[in-house]
Amino acid sequence: MILNRKNLVIRLRLIRDDTENFSKYIIISYLIFLFSFSVYMICIVDTIWYLKLLYIIFACILPISIINYALDFMTKKTIKRIPDLLEEFQHNLNNTIKIETAIKKTSEKFTGHLKKPFQILYYNMSKNPIEALDNFKVMFNDRNIDSFSELLKTYIVYGGNLEKLNQKISDLINKIREENMFKTKTKQKFIKYKIGAVIMILGTIYMKKFMLVIVPDIGQAQNVMDSAKYILVIIFYIIYFFVIDPISEF
Known part of the structure; x- marks a missing residue:
């Protein structure tokens, strides 16, 4: 990326x-x-x-x-506020019945970094709605925003019933809220594994230095493969540290 x-x-x-x-x-x-x-x-x-x-x-x-x-x-x-953003959009869509106007009014409701994505989306919708929604997805890099964008793209391209679109958005909002509750509980459990990975990385680095201080001759006796073992252990725990978050998403 x-x-x-x-x-x-x-x-x-x-x-x-x-x-x-x-x-x-x-x-x-x-x-x-x-x-x-x-x-x-x-x-x-x-x-x-x-x-x-x-x-x-x-x-x-x-x-x-x-x-x-x-x-x-x-x-x-910002991503944690997605349900609030979608609820505001849904409210504006019900009142205006136009996707572009609903996007504009949603951007006016929020401030800072919550406001900006919808501002950019509204500006780009007049040029190319499909490309605008694709860029909107990339900006959030979130699968729920992907689903929301696909719903709007389908409605724009093929048309359809506004009531059904609203129902699908409601279902998506409920799904996101349930996922957020589950993720909060899961991440509290996984944080101890991340702390453990950091401790193991630091422990491996300092163990080697400590051994060289206690037994100076070990530095001369070590060959390339001995050094490689330390490196591989450190690499393993660094990768493990970054893999924990994706695992916790499932």
Whole structure:
């Protein structure tokens, strides 16, 4: 996602105003880091080639995971308000009977980052409604907003009964509220596993340093494979840390 600048800009709109410049900064910083790390591993670090390759692959993946995780974390507050947004839209749709007008009135009801997605959606609807709704989905990166956008796209393209559309939106709102209650309980259980992963990462790093202090000769006796074992353990727990959230979504 980080190298897809268009999607990165769209997602950043939920949390920042200077999306164009900030997206450039993120991508350039990532490429500079990756280039510098690759040069360092290839030219300076003295180890076997496949271990160097493993480090470089890991350096490619980890920043992307961290940035995606940070974006998801920062947009959580907005995403939790999705039921309120949809209820306001539904209320305005009942009063105006026009999707574009309902979107405009919804944007006027909220402030800050809750207001912005509907403002952008309203502005883009006059150009290309289908593309506008697709970008709206990317901005939230949430499957419930995906469902909401698909409902509107179907209504715009094929027409239909406004009453049935309202019922489907109501069903979606109820589903989201139930999911949010379940997620809150689940995340409280999974947080201890994340804490455990962080403890294991730090424990593995400091255990190696501690062993070198207690038994200095161990540093001379260690070969490349011994060092690789420590690295692999750390990699495992870092991946585990980032995998816990997707698992908790099921």
